[in-house]
Amino acid sequence: MILENRPQGVVAGSIPLFAGHPSHELLPIAGVQRAVEAIWRGGGVTRLFDYGDEQGNAQLIEFLVERLNRVESLGLRRENLMIIGGSTCGVDMICDQLTRAGDVVLVDAPSYRDALHIFRDHHLEIRDIDIDESGVMVEEMERMLRALAAQGRAPKFYYVVPNFQNPTGITLPEPRRRAIIKLSRRYGFAIVEDDVYNDIRFGDDLPPSFYALADGENVLRLGSFSKTLAPGLRMGWLIASAGRVAGFVGSGLLTMGGGANPFTAAITAEYCRSGAWETHLQWLRGQYQQRRDIALAALDAAMPAEVSFTRPAGGYFIWLRLPPSVRVDELAERAKQENLYFAPGAGFFVNPADGARHLRLSFSFLPLTDLRGGIEILGRLVREMSA
Numbered sequence: 001m002i003l004e005n006r007p008q009g010v011v012a013g014s015i016p017l018f019a020g021h022p023s024h025e026l027l028p029i030a031g032v033q034r035a036v037e038a039i040w041r042g043g044g045v046t047r048l049f050d051y052g053d054e055q056g057n058a059q060l061i062e063f064l065v066e067r068l069n070r071v072e073s074l075g076l077r078r079e080n081l082m083i084i085g086g087s088t089c090g091v092d093m094i095c096d097q098l099t100r101a102g103d104v105v106l107v108d109a110p111s112y113r114d115a116l117h118i119f120r121d122h123h124l125e126i127r128d129i130d131i132d133e134s135g136v137m138v139e140e141m142e143r144m145l146r147a148l149a150a151q152g153r154a155p156k157f158y159y160v161v162p163n164f165q166n167p168t169g170i171t172l173p174e175p176r177r178r179a180i181i182k183l184s185r186r187y188g189f190a191i192v193e194d195d196v197y198n199d200i201r202f203g204d205d206l207p208p209s210f211y212a213l214a215d216g217e218n219v220l221r222l223g224s225f226s227k228t229l230a231p232g233l234r235m236g237w238l239i240a241s242a243g244r245v246a247g248f249v250g251s252g253l254l255t256m257g258g259g260a261n262p263f264t265a266a267i268t269a270e271y272c273r274s275g276a277w278e279t280h281l282q283w284l285r286g287q288y289q290q291r292r293d294i295a296l297a298a299l300d301a302a303m304p305a306e307v308s309f310t311r312p313a314g315g316y317f318i319w320l321r322l323p324p325s326v327r328v329d330e331l332a333e334r335a336k337q338e339n340l341y342f343a344p345g346a347g348f349f350v351n352p353a354d355g356a357r358h359l360r361l362s363f364s365f366l367p368l369t370d371l372r373g374g375i376e377i378l379g380r381l382v383r384e385m386s387a
């Protein structure tokens, strides 16, 4: 059988409002080509065809350490950062190193669907904690921790997408971050901060990261080039204590296969070194902001008043809550008849029934006319079903 190349399940000719990856017209293909040519001109490409250093490409590590220290005043040393094959790889490595089957991990309700998938792959017991319009509710987390402690149990980590969360687009405010760090110290769990949307922000500065607020203590922070450069490069980074980074670098995964993707890491390093990434980022933020504005205006015009939705200040996603009369699975079925696909809420919860009235839309992937047109169709279907 010859398999078609369908990025993340996108069906040709459809309107994939679910697709949470960059629109192809936003990929800096010419810039990456220039980086490749510069590497070739510079000579010494043979080493890129060999296994790489376990911690990852040294130039890229240096670039990221310098940038993060400059922009966020983090005080990172080289030993605190390693290159990984995307944030996904980091989540999997963290499960591998920090957990055993049956351990408890905490997540938000809702949380990033594919991270839940990885936790299930590792046979972890996932407990999800309710959110409100500002993100996870700290009192609920404390209640959960007390209940676990009463059974002699403690979670291994809390997994959080702190900025422009997938799927809601919500950014967790600083006081809640500080309160969660206090809980992590009292109950002895790590914080896994999956910060892949950090650089897709449309306005003011973000709250300090968990890593910054905790002075790096017991926090593992993930970053990625997937949203700001290209997911196909499979490039990201992990920040943690020097001891933890050394643990990952010495793992069987890396001693056997070497560091992450030496070939694309060298291209990424050259792209960043030349200043192209910063220029691209400035442009990209404007592009995504325009898409967010178009999506929100289309929702305002198309949806009946009983539908509520988030207004994200960055990232890729808008989270919708439907009126009780509209079942999301039925809506998905009707949308499919119109060649329209969105992400139903069920997949983002530990208990799928909790997502029965929610859905996630992404404004990152579609051409502008499809984005507007897709939301108009969705609005019409919701009106018909709630009438």
Ligand SMILES: Cc1ncc(COP(=O)(O)O)c(C=O)c1O
Pocket (backbone or CB within 6 Å): 020, 085, 086, 087, 088, 089, 112, 161, 166, 194, 196, 223, 224, 225, 226, 231, 235, 236
């Ligand atoms: C929260 C979150 N983490 C990780 C990823 C995947 O990142 P990467 O391509 O770096 O593995 C995504 C992509 O949708 C995401 O939304």
